[in-house]
Amino acid sequence: MNPRYNLGKTLDPEADMNPSIRLLHLEDNPLDAELIRLRLEAAGLSCDIRWVSGKEAFESALAQETFDLVLADSKLPGYDGLSALRHVRERQPELPVIMMSGELSEEAAVDCLKAGATDYVLKQRPQRLDAAVRRALVEKEELAALRRAEEEVRRQSLFLRQVIDLNPTFIFAKDRAGRFVLVNQAMAEAYGSTVEEMLGKAEADVTADAQEVARFLKADLETMDTLREVFIPEEKLIDATGKVRWLQTVKRPIVAADGTADGVLGVAADITERKRAQEEILRLNADLEERVRQRTAQLEAANKELEAFSYSVSHDLRSPLNTIDGFSQLLEQAAGDKIGDKGQHYLSRIRAGTQQMSELIDGLLSLAKLSRDQLRSEAVDLSAVSRKAAQACREGEPERQARIQIQDGLLAHGDPLLLSVVIQNLLGNAWKFTARRAVARINIGGELDASGETVYFVKDNGAGFDMHHAGKLFGAFERLHSHSDFLGTGLGLTIVKRVIDRHGGRVWADSVENEGATFYFTLGTVG
Structure with a gap:
């Protein structure tokens, strides 16, 4: 990691472009202030030092300017370092503060650290100062990085929260004890509750139907014990309004580091309308099948009638035609020479007509047969x-x-x-x-x-x-x-x-x- 500050001399030209350390130094003795400046310079630390000697100047500088580090003398006339430390912590909690003292007891050092001091250095041991400054600035950078990471986690968490709350499906997670550790808004509303109210509650706390509770918990335990995803094609839920909802649910184990499941994650889609549509389709299909059955019965009856009609046509119409044709033929044979040419013509016309009618009957029977076979x-x-x-x-x-x-x-x-x-x-x-x-x-x-x-x-x-x-x-x-x-x-x-x-x-x-x-x-x- 390239440090934000120039913490030492280097041959890398880019390092010299790092900004100087903005340092606020609270010290009433100008000689001590100068010694510290020289000490930091000798240690290779590039510092822009603002020296103040009293409370008013210290608090004014802190309010008006931006600093990377505070060095504070533990004892000043009318203003002690502990008070300065508390003032810094109230206004800039993450600004590093190193306490300086000519004499600092162990108890006083502990008090300073408890109050929020980053470190303390005895003036008699100034060789510790450069290391303390470096460490304080590194810790500040690390803390800033941690804060940025926490903010990113918070932002991502908020984003994910919005995503799952905008999702109309039910999204939830439970621990092994059956308590909800995650619930989205759609599910909370179905239970007549809020997300905040449902967290930490068990299924029995939000579901009145004991059979539903037992069914849900059985699926949860099966998911965790087998470490396998469980698909539930449909399950019934009675929501807060008493309305029956049908859900299609997938449950997946939440596996811990030791390989065991310590919770279950679930997603349930509301398929009530789809199920209603399916039931309507089944009803319509049943009606259609009944109509088809009735129509088939009618067609079968019509076919039987058609067969009876075909027999009637074949028998009742052919019989007189055969009679006409037969007697015409007998008349022609018996009296053909007595009826003359005109009579013979009439007989041939009669026989041709019966033949045409017979062919027409055959055609009608064939046409009817085509529809049945x-x-x-x-x-x-x-x-x-x-x-x-x-x-x-x-x-x-x-x-x-x-x-x-x-x-x-x-x-x-x-x-x-x-x-x-x-x-x-x-x-x-x-x-x-x-x-x-x-x-x-x-x-x-x-x-x-x-x-x-x-x-x-x-x-x-x-x-x-x-x-x-x-x-x-x-x-x-x-x-x-x-x-x-x-x-x-x-x-x-x-x-x-x-x-x-x-x-x-x-x-x-x-x-x-x-x-x-x-x-x-x-x-x-x-x-």
């Missing part, structure tokens, strides 16, 4: 499915000229049966609407879009459609061509959209009238 999820070879559908089209109309190109390795993931329905309907549409072409051209494939998703397509060179009516394409019973031009129920594309929707995908179309159409679809993830 559970999806399967597995790999599907759409190339193979397309080839099978194309073969069926060719077998149905072997006389037609058609070039059907099917991309190899066209793989998808979904319900095999339903994806077959999609291909059959889209390829069937392409086959139907290319019927008037000398050579039908149908292309089935897939490609990746910008996002990396596979887009499947069925493209034809058939009749196409006006894109202004594209919004009607997938509606039930919507037709963009007359039944006389192209047969159909108007349900095929509705079924396609229902299947794609259930797979989480998209379906759309692009067309130029009289030039053909392309139908696109994607498949999402089957749940």
